[in-house]
Amino acid sequence: LKLGEFELIDRLLKPLxxxxxxxxxxxDDAALVPCAAGQEIxxxxxxxxxxxxxxxxxxxxxxxxxxLRVNLSDLAAMGAEPVGYLTAFAVxxxxxxxxxxxxxxxxxxxxxxxxxxxxxxxxxxxxxPLVLTLTILGRVEAGTALRRSGARxxxxxxxxxxxxxxxxxLRVLRGLAATEDETWFVVDRYRxxxxxLALGTRLRGMATAAIDVSDGLLAxxxxxxxxxxxxxxxxxxxxxxxxxxxxxxxxxxxxxxxxDDYELLFTLPPAELERCLVRAAEANVxxxxxxxxxxxxxxxxxxxxxxxxxxxxxxxxxx
Amino acid sequence: LKLGEFELIDRLLKPLxxxxxxxxxxxDDAALVPCAAGQEIxxxxxxxxxxxxxxxxxxxxxxxxxxLRVNLSDLAAMGAEPVGYLTAFAVxxxxxxxxxxxxxxxxxxxxxxxxxxxxxxxxxxxxxPLVLTLTILGRVEAGTALRRSGARxxxxxxxxxxxxxxxxxLRVLRGLAATEDETWFVVDRYRxxxxxLALGTRLRGMATAAIDVSDGLLAxxxxxxxxxxxxxxxxxxxxxxxxxxxxxxxxxxxxxxxxDDYELLFTLPPAELERCLVRAAEANVxxxxxxxxxxxxxxxxxxxxxxxxxxxxxxxxxx
Numbered sequence: 001l002k003l004g005e006f007e008l009i010d011r012l013l014k015p016l017x018x019x020x021x022x023x024x025x026x027x028d029d030a031a032l033v034p035c036a037a038g039q040e041i042x043x044x045x046x047x048x049x050x051x052x053x054x055x056x057x058x059x060x061x062x063x064x065x066x067x068l069r070v071n072l073s074d075l076a077a078m079g080a081e082p083v084g085y086l087t088a089f090a091v092x093x094x095x096x097x098x099x100x101x102x103x104x105x106x107x108x109x110x111x112x113x114x115x116x117x118x119x120x121x122x123x124x125x126x127x128x129p130l131v132l133t134l135t136i137l138g139r140v141e142a143g144t145a146l147r148r149s150g151a152r153x154x155x156x157x158x159x160x161x162x163x164x165x166x167x168x169x170l171r172v173l174r175g176l177a178a179t180e181d182e183t184w185f186v187v188d189r190y191r192x193x194x195x196x197l198a199l200g201t202r203l204r205g206m207a208t209a210a211i212d213v214s215d216g217l218l219a220x221x222x223x224x225x226x227x228x229x230x231x232x233x234x235x236x237x238x239x240x241x242x243x244x245x246x247x248x249x250x251x252x253x254x255x256x257x258x259x260d261d262y263e264l265l266f267t268l269p270p271a272e273l274e275r276c277l278v279r280a281a282e283a284n285v286x287x288x289x290x291x292x293x294x295x296x297x298x299x300x301x302x303x304x305x306x307x308x309x310x311x312x313x314x315x316x317x318x319x
Numbered sequence: 320l321k322l323g324e325f326e327l328i329d330r331l332l333k334p335l336x337x338x339x340x341x342x343x344x345x346x347d348d349a350a351l352v353p354c355a356a357g358q359e360i361x362x363x364x365x366x367x368x369x370x371x372x373x374x375x376x377x378x379x380x381x382x383x384x385x386x387l388r389v390n391l392s393d394l395a396a397m398g399a400e401p402v403g404y405l406t407a408f409a410v411x412x413x414x415x416x417x418x419x420x421x422x423x424x425x426x427x428x429x430x431x432x433x434x435x436x437x438x439x440x441x442x443x444x445x446x447x448p449l450v451l452t453l454t455i456l457g458r459v460e461a462g463t464a465l466r467r468s469g470a471r472x473x474x475x476x477x478x479x480x481x482x483x484x485x486x487x488x489l490r491v492l493r494g495l496a497a498t499e500d501e502t503w504f505v506v507d508r509y510r511x512x513x514x515x516l517a518l519g520t521r522l523r524g525m526a527t528a529a530i531d532v533s534d535g536l537l538a539x540x541x542x543x544x545x546x547x548x549x550x551x552x553x554x555x556x557x558x559x560x561x562x563x564x565x566x567x568x569x570x571x572x573x574x575x576x577x578x579d580d581y582e583l584l585f586t587l588p589p590a591e592l593e594r595c596l597v598r599a600a601e602a603n604v605x606x607x608x609x610x611x612x613x614x615x616x617x618x619x620x621x622x623x624x625x626x627x628x629x630x631x632x633x634x635x636x637x638x
Contacts, residue, residue, distance in 0.1 A: 022359065027467060027468070027542075027546055028546075029363060029394075029397055029467075029531065030361045030362055030363035030394065030457070031361070031362050032359040032360070032397075032459070032464055033359060033361075034360075034461065035354030035355060035356070035358045035359060035360055035461075036354060037354065037356030039354045040341065040351040040352060040353055040354060041352040041354060041360050041456075042349045042351055042352075043349055043350050043352060043405065043438060043439065043454075044348060044349035044405075045405040045406070045407050045439050045441055045454055047408070047409055047442075047443045047452070048443065049443050052446075053443065074348040074349050075349065077349075078348055078349050078351075080349070086362060086364040086454060088364050088365065088366035088407075089366070090366055090368050090409070090447075090450045090452075119362060120362065120364050122365050122366045122452070124366045124367065124368050124371060124372065124450075125368065125371055126368045126371065126447055126448060127368075127370060127371075127447060127448055128409075128446060128447005128448050128450075129446055131443075131445060131447075133409075133441070133452045135362075135364055135454040136349075137360075138349070139354075140351070142354070145351055147343070148346060148347055149346075211348060227347075
């Protein structure tokens with residue numbers, strides 16, 4: 001990239017800051033985010049690398065959109081509302097200008113969809129693959145953020161939407177045979193997560209623990225169990241599977257250990273179930289009870305006959 | 320890097336979050352930053368790439384420390400106080416573990432020196448060079464942040480510390496001959512910027528515009544002039560040069576166009592000069608008047624005889 005091309009990126013990025021006065025049109029050293037008494041700022045950061053976290057022929061606008069959506073999902077898991085985001089791109093010198101423009105188009109579309117703005121950005125060159133990092137800022141009423149650590153024995157384990165679709169989408173992109181409808185649905189689920197923001201904010205004061213399913217149900221439930229010092233029993237037959245996933249091989253395994261679904265996994269006192277179902281309907285997101293929290297540590301998954309499944313072989317590793 | 324090595328990084332990073340309750344021990348999806356009524360959160364983000372922004376044999380702890388200090392300098396330029404930071408590292412698979420440990424040691428030392436904590440981090444692998452990105456959060460009384468856009472004709476142009484040292488330090492590292500004392504001083508200035516936080520907070524309500532000198536005096540003053548819609552005249556003979564810089568060739572050129580000094584460049588109504596000198600003395604930072612703001616746009620640098628110098632040849636480009 002030559003200097004002129006950095007100016008191009010600047011020109012592309014600046015419109016994304018319009019509408020948020022504290023972004024200062026990206027002209028200053030930093031952005032200003034208003035604080036209200038009784039609120040907390042919620043902040044998270046993620047990085048993705050070409051060839052590691054996305055496929056070379058994933059459309060650039062969807063890659064950038066997914067990075068934003070994955071960070072929005074972190075806010076959803078805390079019950080927070082989005083405020084804005086910052087980007088840092090390390091760009092190969094020979095990267096096509098059109099690719100960068102598509103990345104920015106993806107951010108533009110998705111920031112409009114979720115009502116937030118760009119607050120700052122940095123673009124540098126690298127001799128390696130494209131590295132995209134994004135920092136998201138949200139806000140939440142002080143003391144009400146959902147955490148991983150509050151699950152108690154007897155709580156229901158619940159999940160939004162359907163599980164396993166994204167992992168199956170990745171397998172289809174890698175060659176797994178599927179119908180046209182199945183392909184469209186599961187690939188879209190892999191490429192375009194739906195951060196459950198409307199559900200997350202409604203779970204505050206109700207869910208005892210929450211996380212988003214990024215590493216896979218078992219891994220992410222494991223994080224809640226570790227943080228809360230409890231165990232859980234899950235019934236595989238209760239896992240919410242899409243019609244499309246059910247048409248594909250090893251859908252239950254994908255639902256248990258596949259990553260990238262970005263559904264909310266949360267725990268709830270049984271007395272709150274009715275209220276939770278009402279609030280989830282308001283948010284237009286289906287939720288399903290898939291098990292319960294136990295005092296005894298460890299995670300047991302039971303098959304339809306009630307027999308424990310061998311979960312060790314179902315773990316999913318990023319690397 | 321294998322999974323175990325990511326766990327190592329996690330182990331190294333978690334202690335950096337201790338002492339900031341809202342970091343949630345890096346165990347949750349995001350961190351929580353308290354808001355106080357009447358304050359704004361100040362946020363900035365930077366990325367650096369091995370081989371582009373630092374030299375291969377720069378010590379890792381100083382590389383990480385510089386990344387933190389450069390971001391702190393962005394807060395200083397806004398008159399903000401530091402709160403915390405997040406990191407995202409894209410790490411080559413064959414990077415030495417000891418190098419990562421040194422990076423983290425540099426962050427640990429400098430976060431202690433400047434009184435802030437790690438709020439979150441993400442570590443991913445890359446097939447390319449090491450990419451380090453850092454997001455910094457600070458806070459400032461609402462409406463008082465220093466900006467680039469307030470310079471008015473008649474204002475003094477002022478700068479903290481000395482200029483040109485860092486650029487000379489880079490030239491010494493690349494082979495420029497220098498005495499031992501000169502080498503030690505200018506290389507330290509290149510590797511270890513001193514973010515002028517104490518000065519920045521004291522300039523609020525007094526300076527009309529401010530920026531930190533990262534790209535070089537002329538380039539950064541240009542940013543203030545553009546944002547403020549004014550011009551400036553600078554006297555080269557007034558530029559504050561260190562004794563060490565004066566011993567090296569082309570020191571005035573380095574002071575005008577060299578980057579990386581991370582001093583504060585600001586504009587001040589003449590009536591505020593005495594108060595400014597008192598506050599700078601409180602902050603223990605020397606400040607120097609180097610010129611004044613003009614209604615006529617453009618930037619004129621005069622030599623000791625009063626003749627304009629050809630500034631076009633003095634510009635400094637990142638790429």
